[in-house]
């Protein structure tokens with residue numbers, strides 16, 4: 333009998349976390365690496381949020397809370413959806429978990445069975461396919477194109493639907509592409525989802541990080557019918573620079589939330605009480621720091637997109653949201669450095685790290701090999717230096 337379960341054997345570690353670990357170990361050896369690998373804001377958690385956590389500790393809010401989060405947190409989440417999206421939820425339709433990733437994981441465990449198909453538009457967030465597979469279901473990858481702003485085409489979506497399709501995953505704005513869905517597109521998707529009776533899992537974690545006045549719309553806000561078929565996965569990590577605090581939340585039909593609650597009650601129990609208090613402050617307190625962060629991200633996005641598009645053979649979609657660019661480097665595949673040929677995004681990323689000392693995440697990990705993902709959640713100074721290094725490295729290829 334083998335030591336490990338088949339489930340464990342089928343899993344590989346998250347590649348984004350792996351790249352960051354490699355870059356950090358080079359740093360530790362004294363090598364100056366510029367990292368575009370980060371999947372988290374480079375800003376500090378805002379002071380008012382930290383203060384709320386300190387207060388929670390001092391006041392002894394340090395015990396178990398209800399499994400799905402304290403009522404105070406659920407109410408802050410309910411208010412957020414009302415205020416920002418015009419959607420009304422009850423407490424029984426909300427659950428807080430240990431990060432948006434955990435929210436998605438529990439949701440997958442709650443609704444997917446062996447034989448179910450789940451449509452995952454590519455490029456996708458690295459964790460969707462493995463989490464779908466861990467629940468026994470089959471991810472069905474549907475490609476999106478740069479020309480369509482990396483959003484689904486309705487033909488592509490319809491073609492992927494079979495009688496086994498249980499759900500469609502939407503991530504708007506998207507990690508890794510920065511693509512986002514307009515109201516018109518969401519209406520078309522809602523119509524298709526309703527006519528085929530499939531759930532929409534809407535990952536809205538980058539809702540607040542949008543540029544040029546883009547108006548974010550949640551598909552659940554379109555009407556009551558689609559709201560009943562939508563489960564929103566969200567969290568405080570990206571909006572409030574709170575990646576380490578581990579609070580995510582899910583909003584959706586009571587039956588599903590209740591099943592997630594059962595799963596959570598037998599696994600992690602409540603997310604950290606102190607982080608819950610901090611998240612109440614994040615959601616309900618001043619939102620001033622959010623606009624400051626977004627303004628900084630927008631300036632960096634403008635710079636990075638412009639620089640990349642000026643590099644020969646590179647094309648880069650201008651993101652609508654999130655803090656990543658997803659440039660196409662495929663015109664360099666087939667070229668060589670010192671006799672070694674690059675034929676895919678992994679080999680090119682290795683070259684960037686080894687020779688240029690710049691960490692990027694290979695597009696293949698997101699289901700799109702022509703691309704590399706660069707996070708611009710790093711200082712302008714590092715962005716400039718990192719792009720100089722990439723530019724020089726590309727020039728060396730023949």
Ligand SMILES: *Cc1c(COP(=O)(O)O)cnc(C)c1O
Pocket residue numbers: 371430431432433434457503506507535537567568569570575578579580
């Ligand atoms: C970062 C991220 C999440 C969740 O992050 P947590 O740190 O677990 O809250 C979910 N979806 C996408 C697309 C992300 O990039």
